[in-house]
Amino acid sequence: MSDLLPSAGMAYQGADAQGFFGPYGGSFVPETVVPALQELTAAFEARDESFERELAGLLRDYVGRPTPLYRADNLAAAVGLGRVYLKREDLAHTGAHKINNTLGQCLLAKRMGKKRVIAETGAGQHGVATATTCALLGLECAVFMGVEDIRRQALNVYKMRLLGAEVVPVEEGGGTLADAVTAALRHWVERVEDTFYCIGSAVGPHPYPTMVRTFQSVIGEETIAQIAEKGIGRVDAVVACIGGGSNAIGTFYPFVVGVPQADRPLLVGAEAAGMGLDTDRTGASMTLGTPGVMHGFYSYLLQDDAGNPLEAYSISAGLDYPGVGPEHAYFKDEGIVRYEAVTDAEALAAFAQLTRLEGIIPAIESSHALALLPRLAAELGTEATVVVTVSGRGDKDIDIVREAGL
Amino acid sequence: MALESRQALAHAFSHGRPALVTYLVAGFPDRATSIASIRAAATAGADLIELGVPYADPLADGPVIVDAANVARSAEGGFGLAETLALAAELTADEAMPPLALMTYLNPMLRYGLPRLAADAAAAGIGGFIVPDLPPDNRMTGTWLAAAEPLGIDTVFLATPTSTPERLRTVAEASAGFIYVVSSVGVTGERGDLPPELADLVERVRHERVDGPPIAVGFGVSTPEQAASVARIADGVIVGSAIVKRQRDPGKVAAFVTLLAEAVHGA
Numbered sequence: 001m002s003d004l005l006p007s008a009g010m011a012y013q014g015a016d017a018q019g020f021f022g023p024y025g026g027s028f029v030p031e032t033v034v035p036a037l038q039e040l041t042a043a044f045e046a047r048d049e050s051f052e053r054e055l056a057g058l059l060r061d062y063v064g065r066p067t068p069l070y071r072a073d074n075l076a077a078a079v080g081l082g083r084v085y086l087k088r089e090d091l092a093h094t095g096a097h098k099i100n101n102t103l104g105q106c107l108l109a110k111r112m113g114k115k116r117v118i119a120e121t122g123a124g125q126h127g128v129a130t131a132t133t134c135a136l137l138g139l140e141c142a143v144f145m146g147v148e149d150i151r152r153q154a155l156n157v158y159k160m161r162l163l164g165a166e167v168v169p170v171e172e173g174g175g176t177l178a179d180a181v182t183a184a185l186r187h188w189v190e191r192v193e194d195t196f197y198c199i200g201s202a203v204g205p206h207p208y209p210t211m212v213r214t215f216q217s218v219i220g221e222e223t224i225a226q227i228a229e230k231g232i233g234r235v236d237a238v239v240a241c242i243g244g245g246s247n248a249i250g251t252f253y254p255f256v257v258g259v260p261q262a263d264r265p266l267l268v269g270a271e272a273a274g275m276g277l278d279t280d281r282t283g284a285s286m287t288l289g290t291p292g293v294m295h296g297f298y299s300y301l302l303q304d305d306a307g308n309p310l311e312a313y314s315i316s317a318g319l320d321y322p323g324v325g326p327e328h329a330y331f332k333d334e335g336i337v338r339y340e341a342v343t344d345a346e347a348l349a350a351f352a353q354l355t356r357l358e359g360i361i362p363a364i365e366s367s368h369a370l371a372l373l374p375r376l377a378a379e380l381g382t383e384a385t386v387v388v389t390v391s392g393r394g395d396k397d398i399d400i401v402r403e404a405g406l
Numbered sequence: 407m408a409l410e411s412r413q414a415l416a417h418a419f420s421h422g423r424p425a426l427v428t429y430l431v432a433g434f435p436d437r438a439t440s441i442a443s444i445r446a447a448a449t450a451g452a453d454l455i456e457l458g459v460p461y462a463d464p465l466a467d468g469p470v471i472v473d474a475a476n477v478a479r480s481a482e483g484g485f486g487l488a489e490t491l492a493l494a495a496e497l498t499a500d501e502a503m504p505p506l507a508l509m510t511y512l513n514p515m516l517r518y519g520l521p522r523l524a525a526d527a528a529a530a531g532i533g534g535f536i537v538p539d540l541p542p543d544n545r546m547t548g549t550w551l552a553a554a555e556p557l558g559i560d561t562v563f564l565a566t567p568t569s570t571p572e573r574l575r576t577v578a579e580a581s582a583g584f585i586y587v588v589s590s591v592g593v594t595g596e597r598g599d600l601p602p603e604l605a606d607l608v609e610r611v612r613h614e615r616v617d618g619p620p621i622a623v624g625f626g627v628s629t630p631e632q633a634a635s636v637a638r639i640a641d642g643v644i645v646g647s648a649i650v651k652r653q654r655d656p657g658k659v660a661a662f663v664t665l666l667a668e669a670v671h672g673a
Binding site for chain 2: 018020026027028029030031032033034035036038172173178182185186189190191192193291292293294295296298301303304305306307308309
């Protein structure tokens with residue numbers, strides 16, 4: 001296996017032809033959908049200039065990219081860092097980074113001649129982004145969502161319906177993100193001939209992790225360009241939150257492949273510790289998981305002794321996933337990215353802090369990344385410069401935050 | 407420990423007539439009843455028992471099998487791969503028991519450890535494995551086959567209506583014991599009608615490996631009439647959800663499998 005890994009002198013190249021990042025990733029799915037994945041891989045690899053031009057135009061004029069890199073001085077002073085910059089994905093159309101990926105995938109679906117798109121959603125952000133994109137492109141849309149998440153994210157459910165999507169409630173399991181992915185995959189096995197599955201995170205069988213990362217890399221590419229344009233100089237750390245890991249991989253990947261290791265900032269992913277790492281109410285698959293296969297890929301996984309995936313928990317409906325994108329698992333093992341766990345309470349405190357100090361209400365997911373700032377201040381010192389990807393805005397989380405007593 | 411010839415999957419297809427393959431969920435609704443139902447199926451004429459390992463995230467299964475697996479898993483201490491191996495060992499000790507194939511998803515196998523699993527499965531007299539999320543052409547597959555093949559354990563791969571000719575060839579060439587042809591797209595469960603293209607699909611699979619292992623058809627076969635029509639075009643017929651629905655009552659399993667066996671063996 002080691003011959004498949006990049007050697008010390010070689011630049012990191014991403015997945016191999018079977019979709020493996022080191023030992024992680026691959027494609028472990030029922031044979032029925034294998035031809036569809038092969039067709040998708042071919043279409044993805046055949047993206048041409050007209051595709052890139054159409055996508056770039058939509059990202060600029062429809063999504064509002066580039067999103068700003070905002071210097072948050074009030075926050076920096078409060079957490080004890082020199083400078084904090086926020087990559088404002090919350091200002092993207094629909095209020096989160098998810099639309100970068102849904103535009104890419106749905107344009108691909110359209111070019112493949114598919115008329116119908118399905119998606120899973122946790123917090124509802126990917127569901128809303130998919131429903132929005134399908135409205136724009138004239139595609140039929142069905143979104144699978146766990147019943148617990150439907151309860152927690154009523155606003156997004158209503159938005160999806162307004163946008164013309166069917167929201168399919170998933171009762172199985174804990175009624176959260178992982179159950180929605182399973183239901184969507186199972187549905188895809190039934191309707192594979194006319195349906196395109198638009199996965200929202202950097203998970204799933206090959207080519208999804210690579211495809212989602214490619215469409216989300218606009219986050220990190222813009223960040224690198226903005227650091228140069230603004231003359232920011234040295235950046236000590238770049239932080240993003242991780243459920244499946246799409247905004248994080250989109251933030252980190254351009255730094256991994258585009259910045260020499262000696263100049264590269266510390267890259268830190270914030271996963272959900274939930275009620276705490278010493279409880280069974282957690283979503284910390286990187287910190288507590290062991291390698292296994294779920295939803296068609298091999299990666300770190302919260303699982304029991306018999307190999308059943310465990311139910312993950314987080315206050316955030318976007319981070320309560322028992323697995324994690326395979327490229328992140330590879331980055332963890334290789335020490336390319338560091339992953340830390342953040343509790344519900346820490347995330348809530350960070351949510352309140354950014355709201356009060358900067359007038360920016362972040363998603364509870366993004367608040368996990370913000371919660372790492374005091375830790376980084378202690379580690380890197382008061383002069384340090386840190387970039388945080390604010391993956392989405394927090395309007396959808398107002399009820400949760402109110403319930404939590406903020 | 408090597409498998410006995412009566413435990414090899416090939417034995418099921420050696421009776422000079424189409425074979426009936428019955429799928430039951432290990433440990434459902436409880437251990438004792440599942441053993442009684444499996445024995446009832448064997449006595450009633452099943453030529454091969456496909457033993458489902460209860461799993462929390464069965465991507466290829468429909469509601470009947472999902473629900474049964476969840477009931478089995480809710481037993482005190484859980485019911486998974488280790489418990490299924492012990493149950494299989496108890497069944498195969500009986501010389502009249504037809505061959506057993508485990509149907510399991512990949513992750514319980516990985517968690518158990520592939521080499522250790524192959525050794526323990528052979529010791530339990532298990533003739534083969536059917537793993538819906540293990541593709542025939544992946545590096546993990548090589549690791550498993552290297553452990554299982556030397557012990558005489560067959561690995562069955564699945565051909566589906568969406569498979570391209572190239573995929574059909576890959577599946578047919580990798581399969582041992584038999585080739586599992588999935589009748590129609592979708593998850594396991596009863597269907598009103600089987601697709602008219604099924605006979606053509608079976609022929610295309612056969613064409614890809616003329617001297618290959620027998621071909622058995624499953625997914626959606628739920629009545630004796632459907633079983634008989636499938637038995638006329640394939641070497642074996644697999645019935646799952648329709649049996650699992652009756653699995654709480656070994657008497658009902660016996661009566662139903664008797665009808666299926668008459669239909670399949672007489673076709």
